[in-house]
Amino acid sequence: MVTTRAGILGTGHSYPEGILTNADLATMVETSDDWITTRTGIKQRRKAAPEEYTSQFAVRAGRQAIERAGLQAEDIDLILCATVSPDQILPSTGCIIQAELGANKAAAMDLVAACSGFLYGLTLADAMIRTGQTKYALVIGAEVLTRYVDYTDRQTCVLFGDGAGAAVVGAVEGDRGILAARIRSDGRYLEQLYSPGGGTRRKPTAETLAAGDHFFKMKGNELFKVAVRSMADISREVLEEAGLSAEDVKLFIPHQANQRITDAVANKLNVESERVYSGISQHGNTSSASIPIGLDESVEAGKISPGDLVLMASFGGGVTWGGVLLRW
């Protein structure tokens, strides 16, 4: 029997000032505002300046989340940074964040689960808190994806944007907190969204860079179908585990990959658009950052009140997917 639940105590988000509009992209590849808007729902995305990097946004989001939780950085004993666009290979971006925040007691690491990274982190933090290993975890999703975008590939370059979102997770009282959390993967579909270069398999050389091996490659059509099915299935799974239904959900925050994916999943779950977060028009797809940004924007907009049921579902490269149901 669960005696202690983990819940979210504070949230934060941050993104670069730089904006890349659909009109900007139309000067770079053969595309149009109309195509991007109708096929994806995206109007603009944030783009980091050349001198900006992932941990800067993560630290800003993390600091805000800690402050809103009423805690100090020294109270945090675990930092999980979900990212597929780290500052560098070694050390982890988590450790860079730990030092920058002055979270002296915290273990820190990165978590590579693409767009599902934040829900992977939340699921692990939940388990660590419930076993008593961790008191306060800082879970961050942070990305500067625009570094890995090929601005000659119109299928991918219109989608991705930069930003970070964070949540402080700790033990909560009463019926609040994470009611169910599930994460999954299927590596057989790895080539649906991947970056073949830059690692040990195809080490970075002048040739691999020139060939663009470090850029994201995507089979958008195939991914679309798996994304809709997986997010709907995992949402039903966590609802069922908690003995609740989609009708009980106050706010559904799906990963922001494409407005058409969001609409299709919400439709399958019978959740009308008023109860669904959508930030894709302003942010594009920010991978692991999209759900925590959505969570924080919803909190700031007063869309979540104590006692509300919040459902989150994600899907991403790997492929990975996850669902978390919590009572705020």
Ligand code: UT7
């Ligand atoms: O976050 C991780 C998860 N990510 C996803 O799940 C992404 C899932 N996939 C998608 O969101 C969509 O598949 C895309 C937005 C990537 C593509 O939308 P689509 O409706 O599936 O388009 P499509 O790939 O079927 O392409 C339709 C047409 C093609 O032209 P033809 O062959 O019909 O002549 C494409 O070449 O649209 C063309 N096209 C474009 N046209 C203008 C593809 N990209 C563009 C573009 N601008 N940017």
